[in-house]
Amino acid sequence: MANYNVAPLETLVEQFEKMPGIGYKTAQRLAYYVLNLSKTEAESFSKAITDAHEKIHYCEVCCNLTDQRLCPVCSSEKRDKGVICVVETPRDAMAMEATGEYKGTYHVLHGAISPLNDVGPDDLKIKELLARLSGEISEVIMATNPTVEGDATAMYLSRLLKPMGIRVTRLAYGIPVGGDLEYADQVTLARALEGRNEL
């Protein structure tokens, strides 16, 4: 079998196979898709990869991804620079942004504290966050994931920031909108009960 493979095709399949959630069969399908592209299409695909890699870097202020010096949020005059929403990844910031409800700025940690994976506070963009706090910050919203790692990170940061007199909040835990009480897991339900509001 191995003798009858086409080397450049196999290389491409291997490249796709390395990607998250892509197995051998899917990688093969994607490789054949690439082969069926026109020359220009294949070139622009290839260029998109190197381009994204070369042009995108971290925003000097919030460490989100950008191809400018500052990301669009940090450079926008419409955003409230006094509120910082701390997220784990650029994708989390994008999810927050998609709500259209948030008018403050972000800070992307690029990970969460996870002793099991050997990720400590020094591996995250915490220094960069502290550097921003010299200005007038009215609130820091912890929007790390509701996981052990995300919670630990939020706790670590809140212990760091509260003594500085900064208001630190955390996103609400509870039943997802449209969710069914019956199918909510126990922990979520307990948290929803804990965080109940006056009607």
Added chain:
Amino acid sequence: MANYNVAPLETLVEQFEKMPGIGYKTAQRLAYYVLNLSKTEAESFSKAITDAHEKIHYCEVCCNLTDQRLCPVCSSEKRDKGVICVVETPRDAMAMEATGEYKGTYHVLHGAISPLNDVGPDDLKIKELLARLSGEISEVIMATNPTVEGDATAMYLSRLLKPMGIRVTRLAYGIPVGGDLEYADQVTLARALEGRNEL
């Protein structure tokens, strides 16, 4: 939302999103994977795409994919050049090859007759197949898919080849090995009954 996007990242997401079976969320995940690659890794990924595209072409004899003049099967002296297995796509040939049971050669049609999709016999590599039949061919095995299109193609070719005195066969239809009679669809079961063998 759209104002806060990073252009090179969006371009990359769009490229991934065009691929079969990849939606927006997955495309995003893959794009972030690419961003997290090292510079060398990203370059070799990008190169794999252009390389595959530039170096791979059709085998002069069987129209399978290869980076040589002839594909490994056609250039191998161990393969029986008198038997041709006609398949729709290079992946089908690869599947046949994976059985390890087939010792003949292939012919890749690159599609199947499908009037609905405007694919006629002239769009397939049938001319190339006919050109091969001048040699000593003992058997042509129709291994097109058991679909309306695959069946039509097999039928079309068999009507073309039989008058030339060539033995044309078709892969057996039946219940998949390890399959359950209870869950086999009616058509498959009917075909399995039709094609029953003496024990």
